[in-house]
Amino acid sequence: xxxxxxxxxxxxxxxxxxxxxxxxxxxxxxxxxxxxxxxxxxxxxxxxxxxxxxxxxxxxxxxxxxxxxxxxxxxxxxxxxxxxxxxxxxxxxxxxxxxxxxxxxxxxxxxxxxxxxxxxxxxxxxxxxxxxxxxxxxxxxxxxxxxxxxxxxxxxxxxxxxxxxxxxxxxxxxxxxxxxxxxxxxxxxxxxxxxxxxxxxxxxxxxxxxxxxxxxxxxxxxxxxxxxxxxxxxxxxxxxxxxxxxxxxxxxxxxxxxxxxxxxxxxxxxxxxxxxxxxxxxxxxxxxxxxxxxxxxxxxxxxxxxxxxxxxxxxxxxxxxxxxxxxxxxxxxxxxxxxxxxxxxxxxxxxxxxxxxxxxxxxxxxxxxxxxxxxxxxxx
Amino acid sequence: xxxxxxxxxxxxxxxxxxxxxxxxxxxxxxxxxxxxxxxxxxxxxxxxxxxxxxxxxxxxxxxxxxxxxxxxxxxxxxxxxxxxxxxxxxxxxxxxxxxxxxxxxxxxxxxxxxxxxxxxxxxxxxxxxxxxxxxxxxxxxxxxxxxxxxxxxxxxxxxxxxxxxxxxxxxxxxxxxxxxxxxxxxxxxxxxxxxxxxxxxxxxxxxxxxxxxxxxxxxxxxxxxxxxxxxxxxxxxxxxxxxxxxxxxxxxxxxxxxxxxxxxxxxxxxxxxxxxxxxxxxxxxxxxxxxxxxxxxxxxxxxxxxxxxxxxxxxxxxxxxxxxxxxxxxxxxxxxxxxxxxxxxxxxxxxxxxxxxxxxxxxxxxxxxxxxxxxxxxxxxxxxxxxxxxxxxxxxxxxxxxxxxxxxxxxxxxxxxxx
Numbered sequence: 001x002x003x004x005x006x007x008x009x010x011x012x013x014x015x016x017x018x019x020x021x022x023x024x025x026x027x028x029x030x031x032x033x034x035x036x037x038x039x040x041x042x043x044x045x046x047x048x049x050x051x052x053x054x055x056x057x058x059x060x061x062x063x064x065x066x067x068x069x070x071x072x073x074x075x076x077x078x079x080x081x082x083x084x085x086x087x088x089x090x091x092x093x094x095x096x097x098x099x100x101x102x103x104x105x106x107x108x109x110x111x112x113x114x115x116x117x118x119x120x121x122x123x124x125x126x127x128x129x130x131x132x133x134x135x136x137x138x139x140x141x142x143x144x145x146x147x148x149x150x151x152x153x154x155x156x157x158x159x160x161x162x163x164x165x166x167x168x169x170x171x172x173x174x175x176x177x178x179x180x181x182x183x184x185x186x187x188x189x190x191x192x193x194x195x196x197x198x199x200x201x202x203x204x205x206x207x208x209x210x211x212x213x214x215x216x217x218x219x220x221x222x223x224x225x226x227x228x229x230x231x232x233x234x235x236x237x238x239x240x241x242x243x244x245x246x247x248x249x250x251x252x253x254x255x256x257x258x259x260x261x262x263x264x265x266x267x268x269x270x271x272x273x274x275x276x277x278x279x280x281x282x283x284x285x286x287x288x289x290x291x292x293x294x295x296x297x298x299x300x301x302x303x304x305x306x307x308x309x310x311x312x313x314x315x316x317x318x319x320x321x322x323x324x325x326x327x328x329x330x331x332x333x334x335x336x337x338x339x340x341x342x343x344x345x346x347x348x349x350x351x352x353x354x355x356x357x358x359x360x361x362x363x364x365x366x367x368x369x370x371x372x373x374x375x376x377x378x379x380x
Numbered sequence: 381x382x383x384x385x386x387x388x389x390x391x392x393x394x395x396x397x398x399x400x401x402x403x404x405x406x407x408x409x410x411x412x413x414x415x416x417x418x419x420x421x422x423x424x425x426x427x428x429x430x431x432x433x434x435x436x437x438x439x440x441x442x443x444x445x446x447x448x449x450x451x452x453x454x455x456x457x458x459x460x461x462x463x464x465x466x467x468x469x470x471x472x473x474x475x476x477x478x479x480x481x482x483x484x485x486x487x488x489x490x491x492x493x494x495x496x497x498x499x500x501x502x503x504x505x506x507x508x509x510x511x512x513x514x515x516x517x518x519x520x521x522x523x524x525x526x527x528x529x530x531x532x533x534x535x536x537x538x539x540x541x542x543x544x545x546x547x548x549x550x551x552x553x554x555x556x557x558x559x560x561x562x563x564x565x566x567x568x569x570x571x572x573x574x575x576x577x578x579x580x581x582x583x584x585x586x587x588x589x590x591x592x593x594x595x596x597x598x599x600x601x602x603x604x605x606x607x608x609x610x611x612x613x614x615x616x617x618x619x620x621x622x623x624x625x626x627x628x629x630x631x632x633x634x635x636x637x638x639x640x641x642x643x644x645x646x647x648x649x650x651x652x653x654x655x656x657x658x659x660x661x662x663x664x665x666x667x668x669x670x671x672x673x674x675x676x677x678x679x680x681x682x683x684x685x686x687x688x689x690x691x692x693x694x695x696x697x698x699x700x701x702x703x704x705x706x707x708x709x710x711x712x713x714x715x716x717x718x719x720x721x722x723x724x725x726x727x728x729x730x731x732x733x734x735x736x737x738x739x740x741x742x743x744x745x746x747x748x749x750x751x752x753x754x755x756x757x758x759x760x761x762x763x764x765x766x767x768x769x770x771x772x773x774x775x776x777x778x779x780x781x782x783x784x785x786x787x788x789x790x791x792x793x794x795x796x797x798x799x
Contacts (some may be wrong), residue, residue: 037760067756070756072749073752074753102502103500109526110721113719114721114757128528129526131525131528135499135521137523139523139556139557140523141554143553146549298505300523301519302506327464329749329750330503330506331465331467333461333465333507334506339512353462
């Protein structure tokens with residue numbers, strides 16, 4: 001941050017120290033529940049009296065995962081989560097909830113169950129599957145609602161107390177306030193950019209690791225200071241592809257005169273969506289939000305999965321960077337279709353086939369990025 | 381595969397070829413509709429609706445066996461699909477995308493009335509959507525709920541206690557999707573779905589799989605395997621794609637009879653059999669000769685693959701009052717049963733013991749990543765039971781990184797050092 005912005009600094013600190021508040025909660029006697037992605041209803045977990053924390057391990061060697069997980073098959077983040085759980089680093093967790101909204105998380109659920117059976121160890125947190133399906137069909141919709149009711153029951157059993165409707169309504173209000181704060185930050189990136197993508201990702205991402213009321217307060221404070229900044233110049237880019245929770249790629253793009261104003265990724269622009277309308281049936285409203293708004297690799301059909309991207313790229317986007325790391329075997333299927341769509345609009349795009357999570361960006365990729373940005377700037 | 385020891389193997393191959401030729405004639409000349417399905421789909425529904433169905437994986441294997449995979453996969457990469465994407469499930473699509481039916485096996489796949497797949501992994505919805513768009517036809521997806529209760533020894537529960545084994549909410553959801561699929565098939569075929577016809581077909585499937593079970597027992601109990609793994613696969617899969625129909629049941633019976641007569645006569649597939657090997661994973665379709673490469677030097681014979689063994693354990697369902705529910709139970713956990721912990725490792729160890737397996741080769745296809753998952757658990761479980769394992773890192777249909785000589789050398793070393 002160029003200016004003094006202690007709120008932004010604190011948010012960024014939480015992003016880099018994702019377990020900090022969870023540890024604090026644990027010390028204060030609040031049980032902590034780990035979640036693995038954006039499709040787990042935070043409101044339900046919190047209403048049961050738990051502190052929900054998104055699991056985001058440090059990138060390092062994974063000896064336990066190497067024993068059980070096939071190399072070059074699971075994504076780095078999934079391997080890291082498995083490794084941390086098996087090695088007992090997260091024994092403070094009362095439970096871990098994984099969604100069915102990605103194949104890797106479903107298999108992580110089965111793997112963790114099996115390790116617990118094969119090598120039982122006191123303290124290993126039990127795992128639960130939230131069997132939310134993301135195909136758009138009346139059957140999947142009805143099924144998802146019943147599985148959300150089931151998740152509520154499971155949380156009540158773990159907590160040993162019922163979840164009252166009024167608690168859910170309060171949680172929705174708290175969570176919506178945090179969503180509003182995120183959206184304010186998003187506007188500061190997109191409409192007239194006042195913060196870079198490299199700065200924005202940690203500020204938004206802290207949403208997953210903090211108490212939402214506290215997050216909302218800090219994010220609004222940070223936004224107020226950032227609003228005083230002048231507009232940042234640069235080629236406006238949107239990043240799409242595999243989920244990315246590290247800023248190396250953004251830093252590389254922005255070094256060469258671009259500014260990442262959005263990403264089709266739940267770590268950033270797509271983290272919150274619209275507010276949950278508690279309305280008549282709050283549980284159904286919570287389900288509806290995670291079914292209809294939360295992105296995942298299993299949203300089907302493609303028309304539903306593409307909707308956000310296709311409308312966003314027409315909103316003042318100069319170019320799109322497709323992040324397809326070597327571990328990718330999903331997003332690559334969509335790339336030719338998206339490329340054709342962009343070509344039809346005259347929007348330039350670039351593919352980055354490198355691991356921008358653990359690894360650095362190669363010189364070759366830097367050169368490609370530099371050419372890409374320069375070319376767009378020249379034609380603007 | 382060079383040598384065919386069983387007459388029914390020749391008959392199975394010939395029948396499949398003629399079946400496909402007839403399908404092409406029906407489609408092109410009579411405009412009869414047909415469907416392309418992912419291998420784990422409920423083919424039974426399509427059968428009773430009179431809609432012939434081609435398995436994506438079978439067609440992929442045919443392309444690989446004809447040594448055409450590199451050409452189509454290279455072409456797919458040139459279209460912008462990167463080389464880390466799955467190959468087994470997309471090779472058939474790649475063949476269609478290439479748009480040269482003259483070069484494709486047996487004239488290639490004609491335009492289907494429907495493509496359909498279960499959304500087990502995150503890729504298949506994408507592959508089938510692209511494929512359907514290329515054909516200008518519809519893709520019907522069945523979503524795949526996760527399993528949360530996976531009790532031990534599923535194969536002892538799956539025949540009679542399938543209602544509880546596969547979790548009622550998953551079965552009900554799957555049946556609901558079946559009903560929507562049936563409405564779609566009624567529209568395509570103009571026929572009305574008949575649950576009694578499905579029940580009769582399911583009873584036929586049971587008979588067919590009971591024959592396969594007899595074959596499996598014969599292989600387990602004979603001093604030496606009476607039928608090579610290659611021939612097991614040809615006979616079983618030709619019938620499985622048409623499971624429950626008269627030809628399939630009769631073929632399963634012929635297969636049983638021929639294997640039994642070989643056992644009764646003391647005939648072994650390889651009389652100098654010394655070691656019994658198991659192949660875990662999909663077949664190595666681009667080089668099936670590999671499976672017989674260790675007989676002469678080591679007396680090592682491939683005895684087991686999932687294709688025959690899974691028939692009885694995975695398909696038989698007793699208590700068919702509600703045939704759609706029973707079919708849902710056959711469909712809903714196939715991936716967990718064959719590939720994922722705890723079910724796959726536990727079952728494969730049990731199979732290894734029953735087949736008196738000396739060593740296992742486990743395929744980890746890095747070119748088809750979802751199929752590689754679960755393998756370490758299988759390998760660990762086998763090793764724990766004293767069955768040495770050699771992991772094989774290659775693809776089932778893509779030979780571009782396959783070095784047969786090198787792999788034969790590695791397996792030889794494995795046999796010499798560990799078996």
